[in-house]
């Protein structure tokens with residue numbers, strides 16, 4: 001993902017000055033009354049609705065599942081409800097990110113995270129969830145209109161509520177700068193390393209030299225994604241700038257809150273300028289995108305045995321658990337996926353990150369995340385559940 005995507009109400013004065021110059025601060029201050037009305041809270045409503053007012057246990061569990069982490073917040077899930085307890089999960093053909101995810105690997109991980117969030121949510125009502133992934137065959141090299149999973153909720157007296165349930169509404173991907181000196185406790189590292197239950201292997205390091213080497217790879221990978229016009233363009237096309245755009249399309253890369261509203265108001269958020277390497281907007285965007293990646297005190301990664309669709313679903317399921325466990329422990333995480341992406345310009349970083357982590361074929365690093373302690377961030381937008389259900 002390119003850009004320091006945020007929906008923050010806490011723009012720094014320094015950041016504001018850096019981007020738009022001191023003089024216009026007065027204009028922004030004058031617009032303060034207007035700006036407070038520009039919070040895209042409607043787009044965050046699904047976080048408050050989760051578990052509320054749903055009678056059908058499938059819909060109740062699904063109202064949590066739509067809060068799962070997923071690449072570029074594309075929310076690629078489409079659902080059909082069949083019979084009494086069945087859910088058929090599909091990938092929305094309009095939600096691919098072909099330049100940065102040419103084989104739908106990340107999209108599949110997001111669908112795995114969706115499944116796991118659903119399973120955790122259903123446990124509170126005593127439902128076991130049987131999942132049959134890709135019942136009509138692996139969709140390789142691209143996901144197609146075949147189901148991603150057949151899912152069945154079955155009442156089961158042995159099912160206990162999963163403790164991670166309490167974290168679903170608090171989980172975030174945090175793209176802010178993190179503390180540079182606060183270390184993860186060993187107990188937290190141990191708990192996070194053991195958070196995978198479906199077969200992914202989790203590695204975490206806070207060793208200073210290793211963190212420095214991984215940071216260098218992650219930052220350079222992000223720089224490559226940014227300077228490569230088609231991958232930068234993919235992110236720009238998915239930007240939702242300001243309240244109206246975010247509410248109209250509560251997915252993609254949301255640039256909301258007073259800081260971005262101010263820039264938009266002043267005509268400073270211009271998509272053409274963002275694409276132009278000679279522009280101030282392009283240069284500032286690069287700087288703002290890279291700087292938080294240079295912070296934090298640890299990295300984590302999820303490795304799968306291979307890279308078929310089931311491996312990717314498993315990685316997504318275990319990543320959801322890892323993210324929820326980090327939430328429980330008060331640890332911020334930020335996927336730095338660029339080095340894992342499969343396109344020509346990224347090959348050196350892809351090889352470097354695998355070599356640095358000691359992972360070779362057929363094993364595959366599926367998630368690579370910056371870790372540490374950051375400030376509290378708001379929920380990212382979501383489409384309401386009703387929007388993601390289609391008639392069977």
Ligand SMILES: Cc1cc2nc3c(=O)[nH]c(=O)nc-3n(C[C@H](O)[C@H](O)[C@H](O)COP(=O)(O)O)c2cc1C
Pocket residue numbers: 001002005067068069070071072073105106107109110113171172173174175334335336337338379380
């Ligand atoms: C497979 C995968 C890859 C991701 N890669 C990135 C990334 O490179 N950069 C980033 O900022 N967020 C990344 N994310 C996080 C998503 O952008 C995030 O989950 C989504 O925007 C929704 O926000 P939330 O997690 O706060 O609900 C990734 C998530 C997944 C599941």
